[in-house]
Each structure stands twice: as structure tokens, then as C-alpha cells.
Amino acid sequence: MLVIAVFNAARFIEEKVEELKGQIRDKAIIGVSGGVDSTTVAILANRAIGGDLRCVLVDTGYMRKNEIENNQAMLKRLGLSVLVVDAKERFYQKLKGVVDPEEKRKIIGELFIRVFEEVARKENAKFFVQGTIAPDWIESGGGLRDRIKSHHNVGGLPEKIEFEIVEPLRDLYKDEVRVVGEKLGLPKELYGRQPFPGPGLAVRIIGEATPDNARIVREACAIVEEEIEKAAASNQMSRPWQYFAVLLPCKAVGVHGDVRAYGRIIVVRAVESLDGMSASYSKIPHTVLERISVRITNTLKDDVSRVVFDVTNKPPGTIEYE
Numbered sequence: 001m002l003v004i005a006v007f008n009a010a011r012f013i014e015e016k017v018e019e020l021k022g023q024i025r026d027k028a029i030i031g032v033s034g035g036v037d038s039t040t041v042a043i044l045a046n047r048a049i050g051g052d053l054r055c056v057l058v059d060t061g062y063m064r065k066n067e068i069e070n071n072q073a074m075l076k077r078l079g080l081s082v083l084v085v086d087a088k089e090r091f092y093q094k095l096k097g098v099v100d101p102e103e104k105r106k107i108i109g110e111l112f113i114r115v116f117e118e119v120a121r122k123e124n125a126k127f128f129v130q131g132t133i134a135p136d137w138i139e140s141g142g143g144l145r146d147r148i149k150s151h152h153n154v155g156g157l158p159e160k161i162e163f164e165i166v167e168p169l170r171d172l173y174k175d176e177v178r179v180v181g182e183k184l185g186l187p188k189e190l191y192g193r194q195p196f197p198g199p200g201l202a203v204r205i206i207g208e209a210t211p212d213n214a215r216i217v218r219e220a221c222a223i224v225e226e227e228i229e230k231a232a233a234s235n236q237m238s239r240p241w242q243y244f245a246v247l248l249p250c251k252a253v254g255v256h257g258d259v260r261a262y263g264r265i266i267v268v269r270a271v272e273s274l275d276g277m278s279a280s281y282s283k284i285p286h287t288v289l290e291r292i293s294v295r296i297t298n299t300l301k302d303d304v305s306r307v308v309f310d311v312t313n314k315p316p317g318t319i320e321y322e
């Protein structure tokens with residue numbers, strides 16, 4: 001007889017909160033990004049240990065437009081205690097000259113932990129909670145699995161860490177996390193929010209993740225998000241599972257009026273998926289793609305001369321570029 005186990009979010013919440021009460025025996029900090037995984041974990045941990053929990057939002061310099069301010073306000077509205085750490089310069093310095101994707105991920109993962117350790121020392125916290133989900137450790141490899149990419153919160157972890165790590169969502173996939181988030185009463189715009197990788201825009205800049213490259217891809221990402229969300233709100237298309245911009249390290253020739261231009265190339269990437277493990281590229285209407293292209297090349301006139309659309313599924317591509 002075939003038995004299909006249906007995920008029971010209410011039971012998961014009840015059991016996890018009890019488990020966390022026993023597991024976190026002291027003050028704890030939690031790394032939050034404002035995404036569905038870390039916010040869901042923050043609410044669970046807050047239910048378990050309340051005032052002993054401090055949320056830490058790290059500004060890496062690779063966050064999206066207005067993201068730190070918006071996320072800080074949203075986490076406060078949810079009743080969480082939030083500390084924002086400005087680590088932009090530290091991330092920029094560490095990533096200077098680094099172009100290899102795995103090296104980038106390792107550096108980012110390690111620096112995240114160092115920042116969290118410093119906060120934990122100040123806050124006298126012995127536990128560190130994070131929103132790792134199943135694809136993070138599956139894709140990071142180990143054992144019999146190949147390493148697809150080191151997710152910042154798994155493969156990027158240094159060997160020596162000063163605190164105990166707690167990962168309540170480790171066995172869940174994204175669609176299950178969303179159900180838990182909804183059950184916990186998170187607003188729809190949060191539990192339905194598109195995924196954003198921990199290393200942030202740094203893995204959407206192919207090549208060196210300089211502050212200037214971050215500025216370009218941040219603006220392009222904001223335009224892709226705005227135009228797609230506008231089109232979805234007016235029923236021109238359905239909102240893809242994930243949609244963003246990527247900056248390539250090479251240049252292409254263009255023309256402004258009758259003047260030659262030589263600028264960077266932006267890739268528009270949008271995919272449909274259930275859990276991020278496989279994906280197909282979104283069939284976005286050409287009118288929407290054209291609006292995105294025109295807006296990016298107008299807004300980033302001095303930087304970008306060309307916009308292309310990625311038609312690769314996963315596999316063989318991955319969703320992010322690094």
C-alpha cells in the first residue's frame with residue numbers, strides 16, 4: 001500500500017517550539033534577512049524563548065534597494081527585537097579582487113559568522129539560530145553528494161565557531177516553509193516573498209563584487225522586480241517563483257543617439273519552481289521584457305548598453321549564476 005505523508009504545519013510548529021525550548025538553554029541570537037526562512041525561524045524561536053532572543057540583520061552591502069530599512073521595520077512590526085549591523089565596508093574589503101564563485105561564497109559565509117560571533121559576545125549569547133532549509137545543505141554537498149554550490153549558511157561555515165548552531169527548518173523545503181509561515185500568521189507579502197540568496201547581490205555579480213558593481217545590479221534588480229510585479233498585478237502575467245537581474249563582467253558595443261557606447265550587460269532571469277531544486281524559465285510576455293530593457297538602459301545609461309533574457313532551465317543551469 002502506498003502511504004503519502006502530508007506535511008502538517010500546525011503539528012510542526014507545536015513540536016518545534018517545544019523542541020526549541022529544550023534546545024536553547026541560554027540567550028540566543030538569530031541571523032535574519034527579512035526573507036521567509038529566517039523570519040519563520042525567528043517567530044518560532046521567539047515563541048520558544050521570547051525575550052532571550054535577539055534578531056541580527058547584517059547589512060553586507062549586497063542587499064537589494066531599501067531592503068535593510070524595509071526589513072527592519074517589518075521585523076519590528078512582527079514584535080521581534082532587531083539589531084542592524086553595518087558591515088558593508090568589511091564585506092567589500094574581503095571580496096576585493098575575488099572572482100571565483102566558491103571562494104566568494106566561503107568568504108561571505110565566514111564573515112557572516114564572524115559578525116554574528118562579535119554580536120553574540122556582546123549580547124552574551126551562547127546559541128545561534130539560522131534559517132537553513134533542505135536545499136541549502138543538499139546543494140552544499142558532503143557525503144555522497146556533489147557540491148553544486150556552497151550555500152552561505154552551510155558550506156561557507158568556518159571550522160571553528162564560538163556558539164552552538166540551531167537550525168529548526170533544516171528538513172523543510174521552501175513550499176513547506178511558506179505553509180509554516182502562513183500558519184504562524186506572517187503577512188502574505190512575506191511568506192509569499194520570492195527567495196533571495198544569503199550572499200545577496202554578490203552572487204548576481206559575475207566577477208568582482210565591487211561597490212560599484214553592486215550599485216548597478218541593485219538598480220537593475222529593483223527595475224526587474226517592479227516591472228514584473230506591476231505586470232502581475234495588472235494580470236498581464238503571473239508572478240514567477242523568482243525574478244532578478246545579473247551583471248556580467250564583459251562589455252558590449254551600443255549606440256546612444258549617434259554616439260558610440262561601450263557598456264555592461266545585464267541578464268534578466270525569471271524562473272518557475274516549487275522548491276528551487278529544479279526550475280523552468282518563465283515565459284514572460286515580450287511587452288514586459290521590453291519595458292524592463294528600456295528602463296534599465298535608460299536608468300543605467302552610463303553603465304549598461306545591453307539587456308538579455310535567460311532561457312535556461314534548471315538543470316542544466318542553476319537559478320542563481322554563482
Ligand code: XMP
Nearest residue numbers: 150151152195196197198199276318319320
Ligand atoms: P540555485 O542557484 O542553486 O538556487 O539553483 C536554488 C535556490 O536557492 C537560493 N540560493 C540560496 N539561498 N543561501 C540561501 O539562503 C545561499 O547561499 C543560496 N544560494 C542560492 C536561490 O536564490 C534559489 O532560490
